[in-house]
Amino acid sequence: MGRSHYRLAHPMVLLAAGALLVAGILLVLGHDQSVAILATGVIAFVVAVTAKDMIKHMMRGHWGLDILAVVAMVATVLVGEYLAGLIIVLMLTGGEALEKMAENKASRELDTLISRAPAFAHRRKPQDGQIVRIPVDDVQVGDVLLVRSSEVLPVDGVVLSERATVDESSVTGEPIPVTRLRGAQVLSGAVNGSETFSMRATATAADSHYASIVQLVREAVASRAPIVRLADRYAVPFTAVSLLIAGIAWYLSGDPVRFAEVLVVATPCPLLIAAPVAFMGGMSSAARVNVIVKEGGTSEKLARLRAAGLDKTGTLTQGRPVVTGIRGYSRSAADTLAHAAAAEQYSVHVFAEPIIRVAREQGLDLPPVRSAEELATNGVAAVLADGSEVRVGKARFVQEVTDHDPELNLEPGVAAVHVAVAGKLAGVLLLSDPVREDASETLKLLREQGITDIFMVTGDVESTARSVGDAVGIQRIYAEMTPQQKVEVVQSNTSRPVLMVGDGINDAPVLAASDVGVAMGARGATAASESASAVITSDSLARLPDVIDISKRTVRIALQSIWLGIVISVALMLVAAVGYLPAVAGALLQEVVDLVAIVSALRALSTHKKVPSVRRNVASPELHSARPGAIGPS
Known part of the structure; x- marks a missing residue:
């Protein structure tokens, strides 16, 4: 026909x-x-x-x-x-x-996902505390919502009750219900357990996690x-x-x-x-293993892949770095951490969340920020209320406003985040991001599928990138790459078609430029997901050889x-x-x-x-x- x-x-x-x-x-x-x-x-x-x-x-x-x-x-x-x-x-x-x-x-399976998207929410009125049912599109950031037993969470938010037990299998692929304590983030599309709980909306329905998945499915x-x-x-x-x-x-x-x-x-x-x-x-089978393939043409290219480039942070590593140390220079460790956390509130980099979390755990008062701008692969530049500038990020980015280049002698796998305040090096935060447990096995499967040209493209420093590459068996490494340089590396690769896997905003250009871009979208990465040809919706790199197969x-x-x-x-x-x-x-x-x-x-x-x-x-x-x-x- x-x-x-x-x-x-x-x-x-x-x-x-x-x-x-x-x-x-x-x-x-x-x-x-x-x-x-x-x-x-x-x-x-x-x-x-x-x-x-x-x-x-x-x-x-x-x-x-x-x-x-x-x-x-x-x-x-x-x-x-x-x-x-x-x-x-x-x-x-x-x-x-x-x-x-x-x-x-x-x-x-794809139609079922669309049909079960949340349609209503129960909002607590601030005036008298009464609960009213409203269309999910009317939910505003900051609204206090009541989620009843077995209901689908309407939007992304944070838990206000003592705890909440939710089933996140539809959005992350994790089949075991998880317990989220007060202040923890919860995702739209998850299903509440047997206890009613309250949450505060941190996103509208259109900007929530489940809505982005539904859009990909459509x-x-x-x-x-x-x-x-x-x-x-x-x-x-x-x-x-x-x-x-x-x-x-x-x-x-x-x-x-x-x-x-x-x-x-x-x-x-x-x-x-x-x-x-x-x-x-x-495409339906791919969705069954937690991969949304946006179009059939992607499947045809995936079947013919000869090369694969992978980002480091959040792709080969777990993307859950932890702060392992703070070295103060012109300021104390606590003051360095407070200024870094203040600026990192405006960043989408995976290092931002652990820095902010540690600062809050220590009860630090963050200086107010007047404006901030994130420069992909470099860091964040923020202007405080008193007019002073804070820079948080790579050494070379911070050295543009300071002359201090400390000898750090870092251990393999440890990353350094430099912090400058008012033109002086305040200190350095040390973070470690463990390699994914399934990374080596995934690369082995890719090679068995005929993808022998595998390389790493990352904005991170050479030493950290090399340590991760050695751990997973990648020899060809491109470190300290800007988004444009990442695009040039992929476009100049002679083995075609070439795959690129990433998870951050700085990966969006190279995902769009590659023959097949795959985003690790379990924890958001909106820009990457929109640019990619396919999105892995569970936090597992093992889904990559699955969808290729x-x-x-x-x-x-x-x-x-x-x-x-x-x-x-x-x-x-x-x-x-x-x-x-x-x-x-x-x-x-x-x-x-x-x-x-x-x-x-x-x-x-x-x-x-x-x-x-x-x-x-x-x-x-x-x-x-x-x-x-x-x-x-x-």
Whole structure:
């Protein structure tokens, strides 16, 4: 079924079915002339609709497979095979319904995620404390919300009650309910346990974590897989072969009916149905292992990857650094920490949260900030209320306003965050970010999948990057890279297609510039997620080889289904060419070919069951016990 038929509505299917039924009755009653008039009119109408869009596509250089269907329908009318022509019409219009049914099954998990998005919230009125139900879009930052037992958290927020037990499997993939104490962050889309609790909204519904995941899913459902264009590339040779077989059959038999009989079974529906159904199934399987693939074209590229670049912080490391020490210079350790925390409130870097947390744990008063700006891969520059400037970040960024370059002699894996206040080096914060436990195994799986060119691209300093690279087995390391330099590294890589994995705002440009960008989106990373082609929604790097494996299997299934349709069609054409397949029987058999192609393509729905982490048992428990409807396997 070609692109022009995607817009044919169900009334067209009813028209074709009704015309076929009436024609059959008329034939039984002996009204052959009425059958000819009815069939000719219906077929002419469908040919006109099909040809109109077909010509538009041909003028744009797209030679689709619809030309075969048009020639076949015209041929049936010219040789008087009216029932066969009506069956082709029914096949073309009914093929859309079959495809939609298959797509709906393939996108079931994605649709479920969208449908369970929170719609309402219970807000506590500040005047009298009464609880009112409001649309989730009316929630404002700072609102106090009441979340009842088994309700879905409407927005992101912090817990105000003593504690809250929530099921976050739908947003993080972690199947075990977690307990969040007062002041802890909770994510929209999580499900409350048995106890009602209060929370304060820290984001609107549109800016919350679950809304970003839903948006990614909507993009995935609405996308069109480029491999459908691969099916279109079969149009010219398939059409030529079909017309050649039909022409030879006509020439050798001397019967023009033989020409029509061959073309009846040459209609190209299986070629165009198989690819989109397979890719929808593959995207659904990817969602079952906590990866949102935004479009089918991403799956095709993932299947052909030859190189992979990875960011360090939050990708190869856990992204949960801890402050291990503070060295004061012009100011005390406490004063250095307070000024750093004040500036880091305006940063999205993974080092910001632990610095702020330690300052609050120590009960430090943070100086008020008038304005602040984050410079990606460098740090944060803030202006305090008294007019003095605070810089927090890399040594070279801080040295722009100070001349102090202390000898730190850091241990491997320890990062230094320099702090300058009013043009003087206040001190240095030491942080450590452990390597992910699954990083080495993940890289091993990538190499086994044919991705032998693996490198690290990071904004961190050489020594820290090298220590992480040694721990996970990466030799080629690009350290202290700016966002632009990261883009240049990836674009200049000779092995293609190239994958890039990152999690921060500074990774957004390189994710967009790479052939396939994958964002580690479990803890936000909005800019990275928007720029990426795919998003890992659970905090596990092991999902990367999983989605690559799913993509390879999906492409294989799509191509197998396409070729299955071609082989069966050619076989039926040869049978028709020697006169053993009447036009009506051929048209009915073509419907069977459609069903075979769809069933074959739907095998992609189960590709997640054979991913590397399941086979090798290196996956987290989320692959075995996430609830139905979650972004994760059932």
